[in-house]
Amino acid sequence: MKILCIGRNYVEHAKELNNQVPTEPVIFSKTDSALLLKNKPFFIPDFANDFHHEVELVIKINRTGKNIGAQFAHRYYEEVALGIDFTARDLQAKLKSKGLPWEKAKAFDGSAVLSKFVNKEQFADIQNINFRLDKNGETVQKGNSEDMIFSIAQIIEHVSQYFTLKIGDLIYTGTPAGVGPVAINDRLQGYLEDEKMFDFLVK
Numbered sequence: 001m002k003i004l005c006i007g008r009n010y011v012e013h014a015k016e017l018n019n020q021v022p023t024e025p026v027i028f029s030k031t032d033s034a035l036l037l038k039n040k041p042f043f044i045p046d047f048a049n050d051f052h053h054e055v056e057l058v059i060k061i062n063r064t065g066k067n068i069g070a071q072f073a074h075r076y077y078e079e080v081a082l083g084i085d086f087t088a089r090d091l092q093a094k095l096k097s098k099g100l101p102w103e104k105a106k107a108f109d110g111s112a113v114l115s116k117f118v119n120k121e122q123f124a125d126i127q128n129i130n131f132r133l134d135k136n137g138e139t140v141q142k143g144n145s146e147d148m149i150f151s152i153a154q155i156i157e158h159v160s161q162y163f164t165l166k167i168g169d170l171i172y173t174g175t176p177a178g179v180g181p182v183a184i185n186d187r188l189q190g191y192l193e194d195e196k197m198f199d200f201l202v203k
Contacts, residue, residue, distance in 0.1 A: 003030040009174025034112040039200040048088035054175035055133035058083040061169040073156035082190040082197040084113035115197035134189045143176030
């Protein structure tokens with residue numbers, strides 16, 4: 001099982017971090033030990049000082065495929081979840097300034113929160129799903145999948161040119177604007193439409 005993530009997939013998020021809007025999907029990966037499941041708490045690591053939440057839609061691949069055309073991408077996933085891509089923002093900035101990879105800032109243990117999965121058929125349009133993240137009862141990120149720069153189908157098409165997608169692989173599809181820091185005792189709750197998908201504490 002691999003975790004593939006798409007960066008800068010919402011225009012306003014790219015702008016808030018002073019990044020260029022990409023002309024093709026920005027891909028990075030996380031390790032399997034990054035997964036944080038079942039509403040377990042997120043323990044802030046001690047190797048950085050500024051950890052940000054990035055809420056995103058997640059799809060789970062349900063069949064093996066390579067060089068998948070966008071028109072066939074819908075056949076390769078049946079379920080969608082909500083996740084958080086935790087990022088050590090200060091460490092990421094340091095690595096980027098040196099032209100180094102992001103993995104230490106993105107793929108550390110516990111950095112990939114993952115909710116339960118729900119069948120995509122419960123949504124009328126996979127590219128029109130509202131989702132949000134509340135921190136301590138206040139909405140801090142709000143997005144809709146129609147605002148993606150690259151749709152889920154386009155993501156699957158692009159990613160599968162480089163990596164064979166296998167059953168159980170996860171794709172984090174990017175975060176909307178509003179990313180920000182977390183602190184000890186914060187409570188994070190994520191929603192797909194009005195359904196609560198996760199609810200956990202920062203420790």
